[in-house]
Amino acid sequence: MNGDDEAPQVAGLPLKWTSFPWPAGSTPPAAGIGEPAFRMYVLQDPDTLLDLITEEEYRAHDDRMPYFGEIWPSAESLVAKLLSGPPLDGTRVLDLGCGLGPCGFAAAARGAHVTFMDWEPRALEIIGRSVVKQGRPLSDFDFVVADWRKPPPLAPFRLVLGADVLYEERNAPAVAAFLAAHLPPGGEAWIGDPGRPHSRRFPALAQQHGLTFRGSEILPPQKHGIEVVLQRYARD
Numbered sequence: 001m002n003g004d005d006e007a008p009q010v011a012g013l014p015l016k017w018t019s020f021p022w023p024a025g026s027t028p029p030a031a032g033i034g035e036p037a038f039r040m041y042v043l044q045d046p047d048t049l050l051d052l053i054t055e056e057e058y059r060a061h062d063d064r065m066p067y068f069g070e071i072w073p074s075a076e077s078l079v080a081k082l083l084s085g086p087p088l089d090g091t092r093v094l095d096l097g098c099g100l101g102p103c104g105f106a107a108a109a110r111g112a113h114v115t116f117m118d119w120e121p122r123a124l125e126i127i128g129r130s131v132v133k134q135g136r137p138l139s140d141f142d143f144v145v146a147d148w149r150k151p152p153p154l155a156p157f158r159l160v161l162g163a164d165v166l167y168e169e170r171n172a173p174a175v176a177a178f179l180a181a182h183l184p185p186g187g188e189a190w191i192g193d194p195g196r197p198h199s200r201r202f203p204a205l206a207q208q209h210g211l212t213f214r215g216s217e218i219l220p221p222q223k224h225g226i227e228v229v230l231q232r233y234a235r236d
Helices: 047-052 055-060 073-083 102-109 121-133 171-182 197-208
Strands: 013-020 038-043 092-096 113-118 142-145 159-163 188-193 212-218 229-234
Touching: 013 102, 013 121, 038 102, 038 121, 073 102, 073 159, 073 188, 073 229, 092 102, 092 171, 102 113, 102 159, 113 121, 121 142, 159 171, 171 197, 188 197, 197 212, 197 229
Parallel strands: 092 113, 092 159, 113 142, 159 188
Antiparallel strands: 013 038, 188 229, 212 229
């Protein structure tokens, strides 16, 4: 990833413009040859979010730490997987717990129609700024500020992407229930995780919710050097 020296702000958070290249061996669309796969805003210093949290806010919302400000290893690895994969032209894709949106932007680079969903409104605002900076209309994407435990009515998605959504074990039942409710027959969910112990128990939980576990794979190594496992689930 490479950044430039622009420094806009969203909610007092300085941003920088960052590029994600096409992975080696991938086949970019003809219009994208010689260009990055996509560009987006990231935080100049993700630790700023922690500095802004008061003790009272932490105690009241300890399950809502501002993780959205980081591009986590699972997201980087899932981005590379998407960019190296086949076209997704017109596919309805949900970036679940999207953070700053790298997985959704990777799917969009492959032609998908992407919905970004996160409980943190600042994350969606930053993604919107990225879309505008990219020169695209906001109407090319859908934006949902919501908690996956109590989601609003949503149409099914052919592909749901989740990078590091199992960072807390207590997330697992809500994620499994969400996937079961929002995958149509033939739809898939791709869940990336750096091998946390409780993520290994997630396949059994997903199966209890009526999903089919289609297997797992270790994603190709990225610069972060962390082994990320991709689990795939389907609604048959």
